[in-house]
Amino acid sequence: MDYIAYVQTKDVDSLTVRNAPLGEKIEFISNGTEVKVQGEPVSKGNWNWVKIGTNRWVASEFLKVVKGARVVATRTDETIAGGLRVYKTILIDSNGKIVNKVRLISGRANYQTPSNVADSLTPPPFGIYTFDAPGWVYEGKDLKTQFGGVWSPITPIFKTNRSEIGIHYDPSAFKGNYNAGTVGCFATPTVKEKDIMTNFIRSQKPKHFIFNEG
Missing domain, CATH: 2.30.30.40 (SH3 Domains)
Structure with missing residues (x-):
């Protein structure tokens, strides 16, 4: 089969x-x-x-084999905000149906090759990650400056030197300043996409985040 x-x-x-x-x-x-x-x-x-x-x-x-709701991010050739690579991201429900799509960005503009090096400014390595707390999105004033007010931690299921990885919103994505992009996390570049991702995580409780080269 x-x-x-x-x-x-x-x-x-x-x-x-x-x-x-x-x-x-x-x-x-x-x-x-x-x-x-x-x-x-x-x-x-x-x-x-x-x-x-x-x-x-x-x-x-x-x-x-990954069953249930999941988030799948695939690298594209498109760049935004001065060189941030776009990852086309599909949101799949527990029945295997694509219910929405958003964009994600990762790393800083001049550091766009995924790396296994700890504390680097690049995207993390390609692979499968799990949501630490499926359905949970932390919201707080302490996150608004750089994390856009939301945070969902994820952990790789493979051995890597990278840590403290999560999904959030990047309020600096289109401002052209030194904060544009992420320090190794994944971020939605607009408020609309942030809301779509947040609502999906809360309603569908995905267990897996899959990051692939495309």
Whole structure:
């Protein structure tokens, strides 16, 4: 039976794609990539191999099936606000239906390559994250200056040197000042998109945030 899964290695390494179970390496795909698994697994060389396309096989141990409501952010070539990369983000409910779309930005304008380096100004690594408290959005005056008044913490399910990651609103996105962008978090660039994201998190209680290269 075919099904959808997401790539997630134990750390930030990409997953090797082979031309057959335990065959030759043909490419690499980054964490967070959505794949369609076809048919039944084949055991070979202590791994369970699954087909994700014509002559394309990966070890199923590095795939995760995500059920329920989730947020999926995909990198695009579009930039806004002086160089912030746009991540097209779809909001999927518990039935697997896309209920809305927003944009997210991450990192500072001159630091747009995702990195595993602690405390860097870049986006965090591609991969699967979990919401620390599904359905919870913290609102407070102490967050208004840089976090736009809202905060939902997320944690990677893989090993990384990055920490203190969350989703918030960036009130400086279009002001062109040094605060535009984030210090390694994810942010909606407008109030409208902030409200859409906040309402989705509260109503749908997503457990997973998936960040992929596209």
